[in-house]
Amino acid sequence: MKKIKVTVWNEYLHELQSEEIAAIYPEGIHGCIAGFLQAAGMETRTATLRQVDNGLPQDVLDATDVLVWWGHIAHGEVDDATVERVYRRVQQGMGLIVLHSGHASKIMHRLMGTDTVELKWRESSDKEILWCVMPSHPIAAGLPDEKIVLEEEETYGEPFGIPTPDELVFISWFSGGEVFRSGCCYYRGLGRIFYFKPGHETFPVYHDKAIQQVITNAVRWAAPSQHPPTVTGHVPEAWV
């Protein structure tokens, strides 16, 4: 079987600006994620915001089966042309995994058609429990438990400004009283999109084995299948 080609994109600013965060992710969040995906048998590369073309020129995207996206404090720095290229590739079948504060990215807004920036948030190191509400979903495969407990995370709360998910895999509980739809699948064009909430930069979330399993499963789920050829536009002749 051919390896899935994954590009892990990271804003890559927190790690350069904070020693604490750099200590958690010495190779950057992108390096950490690419590491466990590679260990799972995927062909990985990384890209970051301040590279030319935000690290995502057309040829890189054309060679990408699934794009993983982590961004937080510089969504506005992502070129509109980059957003357009990513959007186009998702419509053509590229998978997209949007992590944590990536909910507020330009590409998430573009693909959802709603104000996905909208949610409640609080940095109070609350406990988060992600409950799996669709255990048969491929994205939950192989998890050792029906819940993932993160002792400290940023809190997100409803209402979350997303369309109703095509499949809702996880709902999070927070010790401060919030709930959040934290694992959401969408189909857009030929592409599949998974939004996954965990991953605040000040906690070692992406070192958690269960979190790694979910992201690995999500990449497999979002990898393009060999879709039938389709025709759109003017069809002058009837079929019958």
Next chain:
Amino acid sequence: MKKIKVTVWNEYLHELQSEEIAAIYPEGIHGCIAGFLQAAGMETRTATLRQVDNGLPQDVLDATDVLVWWGHIAHGEVDDATVERVYRRVQQGMGLIVLHSGHASKIMHRLMGTDTVELKWRESSDKEILWCVMPSHPIAAGLPDEKIVLEEEETYGEPFGIPTPDELVFISWFSGGEVFRSGCCYYRGLGRIFYFKPGHETFPVYHDKAIQQVITNAVRWAAPSQHPPTVTGHVPEAWV
């Protein structure tokens, strides 16, 4: 506008067996619910388990636009023939509001096609917060807040053995660490079904104004519309 005809069905055993519960609901849970629905302009009647035909003979069901269902400790006492009558009427367009432990009723199993008895539960008087995740839904109309706080309730937890709701209106948070899909809409045949979690018999939940608003809205939402006539079965002739 014609009044909506609602039949409120209650097992009506707890209130007869426990003075504490009778003190909360002196006219029975059915009496309480019928009371606030009538005050909202509906034409109500009540029915209980140990009446002839479980209080739901065909003529009562035929005269019912929306049936509200509360049962807990005697699901097995409901006649299969009653379940069949209710099922048939839902397919024909009668609305059905299933409350609290009604998730484990025969009719809920029958209409969902899954083991709806399955969920976690605990009677520990945990706090429940119901968060509205679809504020534009008619069932949330007029609520004074985006959340409903119940200081003490029975805890229910995921995984809940339901099919994916056609519309998910509320998700509950519990102080013990659980989440629960607590307000779920389904379409079955010509009927609309709303499952709503709150209502443990030992707490005065149905006296809560916001809970009353949700149930009132749900009855309105589930009331049958004037559907177009449909044809099924053998159609010997083509349409063109």
Next chain:
Amino acid sequence: MKKIKVTVWNEYLHELQSEEIAAIYPEGIHGCIAGFLQAAGMETRTATLRQVDNGLPQDVLDATDVLVWWGHIAHGEVDDATVERVYRRVQQGMGLIVLHSGHASKIMHRLMGTDTVELKWRESSDKEILWCVMPSHPIAAGLPDEKIVLEEEETYGEPFGIPTPDELVFISWFSGGEVFRSGCCYYRGLGRIFYFKPGHETFPVYHDKAIQQVITNAVRWAAPSQHPPTVTGHVPEAWV
């Protein structure tokens, strides 16, 4: 009950450019639609492309419960600022009914997050039969039949570049061999959107009583409900 305030927007070019089309819609497509909506008890106004601000300045949109949209040959002439204003109002709860070739409008793309321009089309005066696949839906209420037959219409065919509808009410059959998801409901933010396929400018589609019934129902369905107040953004305090 307060009247629903509807603004019917039309590109209004075909009617000025073609005597044939003007003969079908002497008051413009917008005039025809506003007419039957007014007769149904709504408060209507109209707006057209080449008015200042495309006829949709902020104050008009602020006074609009539901916006009906018909456009075809000049989608590119709609100002981006107009699209932004309409988008913003939909997120806030304004209903939107997109008709026929409005599938290719900027606002439809913006709200769906997909290439909604994509579909098959052919102007061969094929017969179209719209089959109602969700007879219990409020948008089908009061229709005299389970199908609507249009003797001549433009053909649209799948694959249609939309996300999976939240509710699919109609599927069309065409004599040339195509099928099409022709009545599609979506929830976006606090707003409800209904896409309805019929309405090619060269046929008197909007004079059809059943088509008028569907659009009238859709406006009622999409009218904003009184949603609970919601809080998003930074919430410094826990709820418990």
Next chain:
Amino acid sequence: MKKIKVTVWNEYLHELQSEEIAAIYPEGIHGCIAGFLQAAGMETRTATLRQVDNGLPQDVLDATDVLVWWGHIAHGEVDDATVERVYRRVQQGMGLIVLHSGHASKIMHRLMGTDTVELKWRESSDKEILWCVMPSHPIAAGLPDEKIVLEEEETYGEPFGIPTPDELVFISWFSGGEVFRSGCCYYRGLGRIFYFKPGHETFPVYHDKAIQQVITNAVRWAAPSQHPPTVTGHVPEAWV
């Protein structure tokens, strides 16, 4: 990778009663389907109605990853105990592919919660075109075209008495004027279900390569994944 274990169940009456049908399926419909699934790398067995326990005793079901179901004129002969065993296994994760007139089977009714027997039908050898409306779905993978044309088939028409599909993959067009949701995915408990319309016994539908591809894909899609362990019932202790 471990082979998927498939049991192909067939009523197996038509083939014994009609020389014409026996000529199309000399090894029975079950033999034909098991044949191409085996050729696709699966471990197959067959079972038929008039075997002991309808050919589906507990040990056979326990050793089945995905069950394929074809029945037509003898749904009533299937033991209720068999239905119960199949239902139970689906809730536990067994996949189920229901073909053609299997829509009227006891197990389909049981799992859907609606009158799935309801649809229009006509044996007039109309042409059927199955249009793929979700080309990115794994069940459409590898198809050579966006549509499957069957020159002669039994006609089915809407309204079809099913709940809204969790995923709708195919919509059929018929030359007599009908449309039909002909490829429908459902999640029930831990199991995945795919209903696929084609397969009237008097036409060689299951010899069609594209139809075989869809069924093969569906079996792969419905094969159980390794779900996380879940806990339901009384949980005396809070998680936090």
